[in-house]
Amino acid sequence: MDFNGSDTLPGPRAEDQLPHTAQSAAKIVIVGGFGVGKTTMVGSVSEITPLTTEETMTQAGIGVDDNFGSASKTATTVAMDFGRISITEQLVLYLFGTPGQQRFWFLWNGLFEGALGAVVLVDTRRLEVSFDVMGRLEERGVPFVVAVNSFPDAPRYALDELRTALDLTPDIPIIECDARRRASSRDVLMTLMRFLHSLAMTGSRT
Amino acid sequence: MTPPQRQKRGPAPEPPPPPAQQAEGEVRNPERMYVVAGPDGERAELDLVTLIVARAADPPPSASPEQAALLRLCAAPLSVAELSAYLHLPFSAMGVLLTELLTAELVQARAPIVRRSRTDRSLLEAVMNGLQRL
Numbered sequence: 016m017d018f019n020g021s022d023t024l025p026g027p028r029a030e031d032q033l034p035h036t037a038q039s040a041a042k043i044v045i046v047g048g049f050g051v052g053k054t055t056m057v058g059s060v061s062e063i064t065p066l067t068t069e070e071t072m073t074q075a076g077i078g079v080d081d082n083f084g085s086a087s088k089t090a091t092t093v094a095m096d097f098g099r100i101s102i103t104e105q106l107v108l109y110l111f112g113t114p115g116q117q118r119f120w121f122l123w124n125g126l127f128e129g130a131l132g133a134v135v136l137v138d139t140r141r142l143e144v145s146f147d148v149m150g151r152l153e154e155r156g157v158p159f160v161v162a163v164n165s166f167p168d169a170p171r172y173a174l175d176e177l178r179t180a181l182d183l184t185p186d187i188p189i190i191e192c193d194a195r196r197r198a199s200s201r202d203v204l205m206t207l208m209r210f211l212h213s214l215a216m217t218g219s220r221t
Numbered sequence: 222m223t224p225p226q227r228q229k230r231g232p233a234p235e236p237p238p239p240p241a242q243q244a245e246g247e248v249r250n251p252e253r254m255y256v257v258a259g260p261d262g263e264r265a266e267l268d269l270v271t272l273i274v275a276r277a278a279d280p281p282p283s284a285s286p287e288q289a290a291l292l293r294l295c296a297a298p299l300s301v302a303e304l305s306a307y308l309h310l311p312f313s314a315m316g317v318l319l320t321e322l323l324t325a326e327l328v329q330a331r332a333p334i335v336r337r338s339r340t341d342r343s344l345l346e347a348v349m350n351g352l353q354r355l
Contacts (some may be wrong), residue, residue: 032297040270066306087232100283102351154233
């Protein structure tokens with residue numbers, strides 16, 4: 016792109032600028048299948064209009080010793096929407112809505128490893144698309160809560176039934192939410208924070 | 222109607238290795254090579270939520286247009302993710318650009334808070350208080 020026209024480059028609106036006292040930021044990941052409402056949830060609690068960061072994924076051609084350029088390679092652009100909540104004058108929280116497929120996770124270095132925790136957003140019409148992502152979070156030891164985004168035409172199951180179907184241990188919170196509503200999305204984040212807090216309490220006793 | 226059934230997984234014995242990215246003649250993913258100093262002098266990789274702040278009010282005349290654009294954006298603290306979004310540059314390209322600026326001492330990097338085996342409870346309490354005000 017042409018950076019000479021940088022006077023017209025978009026940047027944060029004056030009211031969206033962080034104070035100079037902002038010392039550090041933490042992140043939370045909202046993960047789920049396509050169309051499950053990740054961006055909606057990010058947008059409903061974010062203080063800024065959600066932004067998008069992109070990464071290019073290059074795949075080498077198969078079985079070709081490619082010394083002659085990139086003809087056999089395909090590049091895919093993967094986008095991730097995120098939002099922001101200022102917690103204090105010093106502390107900022109970022110929320111990343113992340114595709115569930117593991118092959119995307121390596122594109123953003125440390126995305127899951129550094130995150131305080133994750134929200135797995137599920138749609139009861141396509142419950143099985145969230146199975147793999149939960150397994151991967153378990154493998155990596157990333158604490159998560161499950162939020163069931165209530166779509167009007169989705170089958171409704173009792174939370175106990177979903178807990179059994181998702182094979183969640185009793186300590187992992189599972190709640191219903193409406194990702195379009197700020198209060199509901201905030202409650203999901205609060206549930207995650209309380210869960211992380213309880214883990215920290217348990218950890219301090221051992 | 223019964224929902225489909227999942228099988229829980231345990232922690233992996235070792236984190237799965239990243240897919241082979243160093244294909245012949247390909248030198249991608251440069252961001253892993255760049256590190257910034259954390260608050261305790263410990264070194265951390267650039268993260269999506271590392272906060273970047275310009276050290277001076279105006280970009281020096283020697284700055285490239287790309288660098289000048291970034292420096293103007295982070296007159297106030299801004300995360301690497303936000304810089305990537307506003308500049309329309311991929312996250313991996315931010316590593317290169319920011320390392321130049323960090324080396325030239327034109328920007329300051331404020332290391333993120335990352336999950337530890339024992340997350341600081343006072344941090345979680347601060348976040349809960351903040352969320353309550355939303």
